[in-house]
Amino acid sequence: MPRIAIGEISHETNTFSPPTTLAMFRDRLWVRGEALLERFRGVRSYLGGMIEEAERRQIRVVPTFAASTEPWGTITREAYDAMLGELLDGLRRAMPLDAVCLALHGAGVAEGVPDLESAVLEAVRGVVGPDLPIAVTLDLHGNLHPRMADLATGLFSVHEYPHTDAHERGQEAMAFLLRVLDRGLRPAAWIETLPLLVPPSPSVLDPARSINELCLRWEATPGVIDCAFVHGFVATDVGDVGASVIATAEADRDLARRAAQAVAAEIWARRQAFQVSHPQPAEAVSRALTLAAGGGPVVINETSDNPGGGTPGDGTHLLRAMVLAGLTDSVYGTLYDPEVAARCHEAGVGARLRVRLGGKHDRLHGDPLDLEVYVKSLSDGRFRLSTPMARGTPVNLGKTARLACEGLEIIVASVRTQVLDPEPFALHGIDVRRCRIVGLKSSAHFRAGFEGIARHIVTTDPPGISTSNVAQYPYRRLRRPIYPLDRHATYVPRADAPA
Numbered sequence: 219m220p221r222i223a224i225g226e227i228s229h230e231t232n233t234f235s236p237p238t239t240l241a242m243f244r245d246r247l248w249v250r251g252e253a254l255l256e257r258f259r260g261v262r263s264y265l266g267g268m269i270e271e272a273e274r275r276q277i278r279v280v281p282t283f284a285a286s287t288e289p290w291g292t293i294t295r296e297a298y299d300a301m302l303g304e305l306l307d308g309l310r311r312a313m314p315l316d317a318v319c320l321a322l323h324g325a326g327v328a329e330g331v332p333d334l335e336s337a338v339l340e341a342v343r344g345v346v347g348p349d350l351p352i353a354v355t356l357d358l359h360g361n362l363h364p365r366m367a368d369l370a371t372g373l374f375s376v377h378e379y380p381h382t383d384a385h386e387r388g389q390e391a392m393a394f395l396l397r398v399l400d401r402g403l404r405p406a407a408w409i410e411t412l413p414l415l416v417p418p419s420p421s422v423l424d425p426a427r428s429i430n431e432l433c434l435r436w437e438a439t440p441g442v443i444d445c446a447f448v449h450g451f452v453a454t455d456v457g458d459v460g461a462s463v464i465a466t467a468e469a470d471r472d473l474a475r476r477a478a479q480a481v482a483a484e485i486w487a488r489r490q491a492f493q494v495s496h497p498q499p500a501e502a503v504s505r506a507l508t509l510a511a512g513g514g515p516v517v518i519n520e521t522s523d524n525p526g527g528g529t530p531g532d533g534t535h536l537l538r539a540m541v542l543a544g545l546t547d548s549v550y551g552t553l554y555d556p557e558v559a560a561r562c563h564e565a566g567v568g569a570r571l572r573v574r575l576g577g578k579h580d581r582l583h584g585d586p587l588d589l590e591v592y593v594k595s596l597s598d599g600r601f602r603l604s605t606p607m608a609r610g611t612p613v614n615l616g617k618t619a620r621l622a623c624e625g626l627e628i629i630v631a632s633v634r635t636q637v638l639d640p641e642p643f644a645l646h647g648i649d650v651r652r653c654r655i656v657g658l659k660s661s662a663h664f665r666a667g668f669e670g671i672a673r674h675i676v677t678t679d680p681p682g683i684s685t686s687n688v689a690q691y692p693y694r695r696l697r698r699p700i701y702p703l704d705r706h707a708t709y710v711p712r713a714d715a716p717a
Contacts, residue, residue: 324360
């Protein structure tokens, strides 16, 4: 029976945010050994998929270490060293091994480590040796370097945004390792990078949808194992930011190269279609009201203050527009404000308070709102996700409060996170299906939990550090020229081997 180790170090790093500390990882996810299996068995995630596939095939899974936290700023060196040390120690204890299956991200940045994933793989190679098969799952918001194709035996990025196929990619990575071990598969991978910034682009919409369809056609080609469009993560200021394509073929590097470059050429041909413009909050609310006349709910997603992209989560631009519009039968959430949440818990249900809500991190994401509110309900913020993207994952938002402000209700949380499904509202007795307008903070992941509920979706993009307007980012290290910042940028297919 093969012995395959599993583990995770995952972070989407927004370098325009304050540092991500060791405490943040320890508070969110920091598990070793058998606790890893208990935490992820039955969960729709990368590790959950790996575990399910391994147990289905009666593979001996050896859990090592897993750590992740909400997207935020550059990881401190202390946190990086601690995570890497835990993973490597777990691998050393697990030896001898037949293979390793890791859940990484692709957009990790630590102090002195601009390409976290390659650095982790190099360190893992130092423990397990140059020949042991290693499969890696990746987020499609990764800024990939071609050398990753040499460090790993197989790379499997999610295809969908929202990432509803993370579980399947974990299964695929584990099944791939069995083909390598049992059938002598000799894979060859190619990573093709483009000088292109792709802002949040849901895969249910064009042009991302059409590119995914092209990837699937290549996957149907004899000899091609996998082909994936990796969007990149534009809120990271390092040299290798940008879109890429990963293709893997059976013992045929040239076939992998041709697949990757064919998809890259189509992405480049449609580069302008990825550049989108969304209305400001007042216009978005006006549009939503018009659409809601035909029945709700209408969801307004505030993409520029998306904690899932490393933002503060306490921005008030959309909330202010909803308050000024005098909305009724509507809800907004979640707003990160532990100070107000704690005050509401002290005052209790039924209290009427004047609060200074949100806007505590900076002014870019909006000034605080001074509101008279009624504390309608309180909770401990604990629930499990119901979204197809990560169903079964436990969530703890800390102390939360449901505040009524005239006809608008606001969910305030003590933990910073984006809204993925209706559960934060249901926790407080709110059925979003009965609301006219639902305002929330997310770029696209909310779609997995709301597309079957929302009659319409309106995106708004006020100032914020997860904006779709890439020209607003104060880049200093980004490779240039790159589109759309440099309209003269050109894509030239790569012919060299990874450096």
